[in-house]
Amino acid sequence: MSGPRAGWVGLVTGAASGIGRAAARRFVAEGGKVVGGDIDDKGLAELEDELGQDAFVGARCDVTVEEDVAALVELATSRFGRLDVVVANAGNGTLGEIVDLDAAEWRRVVELSLTGAFLTIKHGGRALRAAGNGGSIVTVASLNAVQAGRGVGAYCAAKAGAVALTEVAALELGRYGIRVNAVAPGLVQTGMTNALWQVPAIVEEYVENAPLGRFAQPEEIANVIYFLASEESSFVSGSLYSVDGGARTRRYPDMIAAFERAGG
Ligand SMILES: NC(=O)c1ccc[n+]([C@@H]2O[C@H](COP(=O)([O-])OP(=O)(O)OC[C@H]3O[C@@H](n4cnc5c(N)ncnc54)[C@H](O)[C@@H]3O)[C@@H](O)[C@H]2O)c1
Numbered sequence: 649m650s651g652p653r654a655g656w657v658g659l660v661t662g663a664a665s666g667i668g669r670a671a672a673r674r675f676v677a678e679g680g681k682v683v684g685g686d687i688d689d690k691g692l693a694e695l696e697d698e699l700g701q702d703a704f705v706g707a708r709c710d711v712t713v714e715e716d717v718a719a720l721v722e723l724a725t726s727r728f729g730r731l732d733v734v735v736a737n738a739g740n741g742t743l744g745e746i747v748d749l750d751a752a753e754w755r756r757v758v759e760l761s762l763t764g765a766f767l768t769i770k771h772g773g774r775a776l777r778a779a780g781n782g783g784s785i786v787t788v789a790s791l792n793a794v795q796a797g798r799g800v801g802a803y804c805a806a807k808a809g810a811v812a813l814t815e816v817a818a819l820e821l822g823r824y825g826i827r828v829n830a831v832a833p834g835l836v837q838t839g840m841t842n843a844l845w846q847v848p849a850i851v852e853e854y855v856e857n858a859p860l861g862r863f864a865q866p867e868e869i870a871n872v873i874y875f876l877a878s879e880e881s882s883f884v885s886g887s888l889y890s891v892d893g894g895a896r897t898r899r900y901p902d903m904i905a906a907f908e909r910a911g912g
């Protein structure tokens with residue numbers, strides 16, 4: 649696959665774990681250099697040890713804090729001299745029906761999964777525009793951006809918002825040769841979904857609802873993120889790539905009922 653330009657540099661938020669970590673690894677394997685932001689210093693340090701500081705530098709960055717995101721973008725140019733690819737990956741959800749959901753919890757999810765994407769696109773997009781070499785921005789949305797689920801109102805709304813934002817960014821940044829796309833993973837085995845494996849019925853229901861009959865590993869999402877970062881997708885912008893084993897064609901598991909049956 650033909651990658652981005654020679655000597656390219658990528659930025660990944662939420663790089664310490666799961667999909668972000670897999671994307672950082674894939675970028676480095678493809679010859680890129682990566683700046684990774686996260687609130688998990690230990691996870692970043694492990695990845696720095698694994699990939700080497702010539703290829704990967706981690707920095708504490710809370711994507712809900714604008715100065716942190718601006719500083720992470722700045723680090724890409726100060727450390728590696730350029731920026732070509734930006735991945736707005738950090739995100740998380742919560743479980744609770746709308747009528748029971750605390751407004752503070754709603755705000756936490758929207759801040760992280762939507763405002764975090766906004767700040768990453770804003771500052772990453774500014775840097776790409778200023779450099780004048782085009783580039784690629786990828787947001788990590790979710791199956792829940794397009795499929796409703798009981799108890800995932802805040803997450804669905806935040807991720808659907810992130811997809812809408814991706815489309816607007818594609819519209820606004822296209823004139824600078826900057827492509828902006830989103831991926832929508834189904835169930836992936838990562839830190840975020842660890843708790844689901846404590847209730848096997850939930851994972852089973854996901855698997856039943858995915859025509860491919862399984863869940864994914866983070867590398868399978870990173871493959872599509874890399875495709876969108878690379879020149880192989882040179883005419884793709886404003887798109888949403890489902891990476892869900894076909895799960896959007898069926899229905900979302902009832903996680904609340906499964907937790908209740910499990911006595912949780
Ligand atoms: N795992 C899944 O099944 C799944 C499915 C669909 C979408 N997603 C999305 O994929 C993305 C990555 O999640 P993952 O599954 O790899 O989870 P993960 O928990 O393995 O990794 C998420 C990373 O984000 C970091 N993070 C959390 N809050 C942050 C903040 N405020 N600022 C910066 N970093 C922060 C965490 O420390 C962690 O390292 C998220 O946006 C998530 O919503 C995951």
